[in-house]
Amino acid sequence: MKLTKKIFLCAATIAAVTVFSATQADQLDTVIKRGVLNCGVVLDFPPMGYFDKENKPAGFDVDYCNDLAGALGVKAEILNLTWGDRIPSLVSGKTDVVVGSTSDTLERAKSVGFSYPYFVFKFQVFSKKGTGINTFDDLKKFKVGAALGTTYETEYLAYAKKHGWGTDNYTSFKSENDAYLGLFQGKVDAIISTNTNIATKLQTQEFKDYVAGPFVPDYDDVVGLIAKRSEVAWIDYLNLFLIHQIRDGKMNERYNKHFGSEVPADLIKTLRDNK
Amino acid sequence: MEYEFHWNIVFQKMPQLLNGAFVTLHVSVLSMLIGIAIAVLLAIAKMSDYKLFSLPATLWVEIARNTPALFQIYMAYFGLGAFGIHLSPYVAVLSALVFVNAGYLTETFRGGFMSIPRTQYSASRSLGMNSVQVYRYIILPQMFRRIYHPMTNQFVWSILMSSLGILVGMDELSGETQRLQSLSFRTLEFFMVAAVMYFLITKLVLFSASLVSQKLFKGDL
């Protein structure tokens, strides 16, 4: 009787300890133990993320995933996401972190944990040469498109609403690529995208007759890495990682590789100021 | 489970969701009406003895029935775009749904028509009815009874498939849900509400269909 009681007590303690320690293992431990970092990237957003001609993931964000995995001493597994997939992938545990140019809005921060900013974009108009879009207000007269659920879509729609343009000449696209394809095919006269993506598109044969237009007025798109909101220690690690990317010169190296120039001082300054 | 549900944001956005639901209903009703009209013509063409008519009709029906709706929507949107034909997301989804509905309904109509024995025609004629009367009072009422149920199913199918509008950025229920969830990142909440809305819409359609059938067929279907 005594013995069975003891065994039972032992078993209960072990079970309790296991359960307890299981809840204690946070994301950081999980990733290190697993040996693999599941890193979500939006791969239709060059030069941040895209597929190279071997259909392999490449880009600034992909390099950041690899740098992060390197720092953690694990292997990076890149998962291709659309803009809309980013949160589901985190919530569902498919990804540990999303390096996916996620604008750090206060609304989103209610649902998901943001790191310090790691990049700043400008939103810009992109259209065929000679379309005649000189100021942002000229857009009123044209068919405009953007990717669904992005911050630039929200910004454009808010601007259009404020100026009473209505949304009749606005088209949403499922993804960034679809928006460019739509512009290329002539479904819309202009799209709103980021300055970085536009700059890379301008270097291609397909878009040589196109031109980068005005910026969305008064808006800097500050973006961070995202992770599960509850994983505070993990987000702390991500923050320190981002600081090190700048401090150790990795950011400059990556920027150089994908944008062909040194990181602008004001970008570094914005990143430092924001944190 | 560590996921905390935030429902208040969904309630705040309810008007947009309802608006999306309205677009869903709108596009599926329209796709049915146009689909039925085209299917009648296709069914007649398919039963014709002239290859000139029957061949294109057969081609339409077989392509519509043997390729995914998702493919057809892409084709209507980006495929036609390559020819410089630019449909808005709404029109692209509408035409894809019309294309499929017409394809399936053609077979339904043809089957319904064939199921009525030829002898009834000659019998009615011999009773002194003219051709129009035979169709009006004998053939079409029986045929309508047989195709009514498959037609309702096709309608429900259209409602469900209009959700593919999400893939061309359309502002129907799924697309609107996708937009709202990417702005607030409340995926589960928004999609759960969308699922309930789809369920209610299809039930509403089936319920009205059964009411109509009771009126029309006095219940004996």
Place this chain on the structure above:
Amino acid sequence: MGSSFFTPLSWNDSGFILTGVLNTVTISLVAIIIGTLLGLAIGFIRAEVSRFSNMLLGGVLDVLRSVPLIIQLILFSTYIGAIGHPLDPFVSGSIVLSLYTMAFMSEVFRGGFESVQRSMITAGRSLGMSYWQTVAYIRLPIGLRTVFPSWLGVALSVIKDSALVSVIGYMELLRTSEQLISRTQQPLEILIGVGLFYFIISYPLSLYGKYVERKMSI
């Protein structure tokens, strides 16, 4: 680096496309097989049990049939992860697609089972057959004989609906081709290829279904 964002379709891509094709075939087969087995069981139960339990079961199946597949896929894969069991897109896709298939298959089989006349079963019982013998020798063979064309119809629609599993990240044919479209900006060629693939699989089978149906009705 710049011009490498857009590169035309090349022979290098054939392996990539083939993976997409194989994935489409795999997930369709998995869903058809599991969906058929489950549908057979549920269809049988529905033809057998009392009204009340039938209503409960019917309610669940009804939800599966009345919510768009795309929403079911997103909800399931997000939910299963949110409760701490993230699944591979293939696994969650297979589960949802199989259950969806089951919902339609169960109706097909139920119709088949209900078409077997009660008097035949009573006759079997009076000849000394046990309950399960009537199932094995009367209900299954007679009930299943008539449903083949409808079964094939559901199976074909599953092949086509498997394209939707792309939304949760499974690299099936349509998602593969979408990625190629992004890179090549040649939507027309790629889409026509995709359409042809589905047509080539689906059309002969649908012809066969029609042939069987015609033979049966004679």
